[in-house]
Amino acid sequence: MAENKVVTRFAPSPTGHFHVGGIRSALFNFLFARQNKGTYILRSEDTDKERSKREYEDEFLELFDWLNLKYDMFFRQSDRLEIHQKYIKKMMDEGFAYLSKETPTEEGQREEVIRFKNPNKKITFKDLVLEEITVDTTDLGDFIIARDINEPLYHLTVVIDDFEMGVTHVIRGQEHAPNTARQILIQEAIGAPRPIYAHLPLILNKERAKLSKRDESVLPAIEYKKLGYLPDALLNFMALNGWNPGGEQEIFNLPELVEKFDISKVQKGGGIFNPEKLDWLNKEHIKLLPKEEIEKNILEWLPENMQNEIGKKMVPVILERINKWGDVKEMAERGELDLYFHPPQFSKEKLIFKNVPAEKIKENLKLAISELEKLDEKNFTVENIKDTLMKIADKLESRGELLHPVRFALSGKDQSPDPFTIASIIGKNETLSRLQKAI
């Protein structure tokens, strides 16, 4: 019988903003459980009463909900004190732990703590990523496992909870690898089976160091939601840092990751978080979205006064220029989109193309107006406008002497989308009025 059902867990502690590296740990636990038809547990490790805050827990809960990393069970460690106490008593009764007199050196330290009786032996454990690790636990001494019966510490609670929850695979960051030996010692003391370990390579910042709060290029995870990244893109990106399926495919959605993920192919060395690649991947994921979905999102990220018919027409122009939804907001804030709503202000010299005389420019603009007038409102589309204007432009010495002044009259900017697109967005009347004004 398949009694060896896979159980994984991800166990963040709510003591600060959740960082992006944690997303990958959560993801790999999720993927491994799903592809083995197992159970994925989320456990909030809030045993540190001083530092744990419910708002931080709410933050990662919100994050996983957004990422669609659904867990099968949720536990809060502080709800399990009775269970932890039971084990502390048992360990003390059986001589695996003892009450120890201390001389406090820092404020808040107790005069009595509970220490683990270290058998001082070598521990060798297998690791799905790192192969095999041996640690001599003598170096650890009789480490503290609880401040007192009411305040168990991390190493103890992890081992007890993993055991009680039937966790079969411990997939976590490599910073925990050196801690594993002491957790195995505790397991042996309470008679818990040893889970299979997989220590993932660290995700590093540009300086090649472990991620911390003060990294500029790497933000707290929830910020990526606020910036309007796609959950699947973020997941895709995180998965590809430290793991690779081997082929040349780069774009994966969550079900594909579940199918292709292979924990034995996980890299051993740490990887740097590369925001440019995230942006590229996000754009690729956006392109895969249905048209309506793209339009809906772009409209939502536009300021309210732009959420109208003109806003809708701007969608293709905006889409070409963004990597993530937040860029839409930024474009609007920079004033890049104002030209679609108000006639631009500019000095008339700007209409001149190279050294074409002003009179000639004026003539070209007049010609453009008279030809465009022949198009009726309904046919005022990018294609038709382009046909009309190009017919005139191609007869000139260079197309620029028509296209530049037209584009400038419409946009008032040195750099902007092409005149046909702008004209089609602002409509026939506004186009003709702006051209007239330019003349």
Add this chain to the structure above:
RNA sequence: GGCCCUAUCGUCUAACGGCUAGGACGGAUCCUUCUCAAGGAUCAAAUCAGAGUUCGAUUCUCUGUAGGGUCACCA
């Protein structure tokens, strides 16, 4: 410092011990273009060093070097 881990283009990575070390991001150049963006094409760019094993080493072994992690009454 002790212990543990790691090492292929700037970055993420691919390569049963065997083609010219492949792909992607980013960069550069060109094409397309009045400009921007998008798109297309091309190019530059790596096996940390030194020994050893082998007909042959990015791949296996050792040493060195570099980087990272960890050594809490945090998790």
